Amino acid sequence: MPEHFSGTIGLDEGQAVRKKRAVPSSLSMDHEQTKAHFLEIYDRYADDIFRFCVLKVSPRERAEDITQDVFMRYWQSLREGTQIKNDRAFLYTLARNLIIDWYRKKKESSLDVLQEEGIDFGSLDHEDVLRGAEMREALEIVQTLDAPSREAILLRYVEGWSPQEIAALSGESPNAVSVRINRAIKKIQERIHA
């Protein structure tokens, strides 16, 4: 039986109670189903989104934060009932937008600032020495490219996206994406054999 009068309670608690009421009971199947789908998507794409972010922003913690923000926004969209045709594309678009916002906040005009700061990939605790060396080499190479080319190269060769998929994300035509990728590869080869 509820306590009728347990002392003076402030208006805030009253409002908190009302807000609590807005949360549906745990019997809501809709919530559980949506959450299950959400977690499935998280398990599948968390690393990919993180990788996308960490190669664009530094320090590493910032990339982790942005990754989390991406999924929080994704949840909000699910909650609002937005029809999402392609979850992966949606996530990447969110990530891209958040990264652009972050750069704007830093009051930098171009994405090339990353080249000065360098990519912070933190302590890679699970790889062997050779792999680490390989990755550092790869990152050095990648850093020499301009931002759009870097993105295209990474999506193509690390994530395995087709030029069409990359074009859908970046807004360029698939043709332009292919040209960009080819030029970038050429540039990389020159560097390797330099």
Next chain:
Amino acid sequence: MPKNMQPESILRSLKALTLSEQRRHVMRAELISYADLHAVASARPAVRSTFYTMRLWYGVTAFVLIILVGTGSAAYASDDTLPGDVLYPVKVAVVEPVHGALLATTEEKAQWHASLAERRLEEATKLAIADKLDEKKQIFLADQFALQVDTSSALADTVHFSGNEDTSLALHSDLEARITAHGTILSLVTEHLTTVASTSASTADTIVQARTLLMAVRDREHAVVEARLALERDADRSDVAATATIAIAAKAEPKPEAQDGVALMKMSTIAPVAETAPAEVKDEQPVVVVAPPSPKIAARQAQEAVRASEVASILLDHAALLKSIGIVATTTATTTRAIHIQEGFNATTTIQSQSTTTEEAASPKFWSRLVAPLKK
């Protein structure tokens, strides 16, 4: 070494760039908390469960007829339908929303949605009696019940924020009474089903479904009570004198279970002050009861009595239904208690007469008369 490799394979090594196991775990847990905090509301504008709205073309016809015939307090063929009946989708997807949309004031809408919440529980009860409460129907009714309760509460809040605090409190109180009453009824029916000699498979399932639904009802009931109490506290906060006296009155209030000879009242969270307080006349704190109550306490007591009498009326309305399935003894107790509550309602200023009536009720002889029919 790496210089001989193709750019593609070098780049592929970056695939190993991932979140640490720990960070991934922590992030996942944080996201789960976030998701639960911003939960998916089951309150959506349209009727969400498609199970009963698929045959909406019936609804279109009905809608046209409504427009032609006009509305008002017309009785529609779909009025008494239950989930599973042919015209039920029409009731839920057309008749009810149309009625609601045509109501003018927020207050009326709040009451309408409260009555819809009531209806969903009534339907569940009738289905339970007929042994037809399966999982699909239960989920639909539980869902709709929650939706209507939330909508009614939200509308009552709107009334509150537009300045009409008393009306808002009355609306919350009314909703609470409806939920309590029907929760009690459904509970009684479920209990009765468990005592039925032959428990077929469908009855067993019905019992499970009814209990699941009751959990949802309890959940909402608790939330509604909390909201109503919060509103009362907001209103009472300024009155310091009232607070002190209220504290004393609260201590004097005995648990309802001690006075009830009937399982019925264990389900109810409402303990009408009008009925229990006079029992204390025998105790050492008659001062509290006899002293003229402050306006705030009197208002609260009156509100409780109103709620109690509402609960009683609803129980009375359904006495015939309960009787039909053999809950006779309880009906007797219900009716008698209802009468006493009705009498108690008018007694905020006439505490004397109140104590006489309910002293009678509290006497052992009276309760043994009530309890006797229950013994099998």
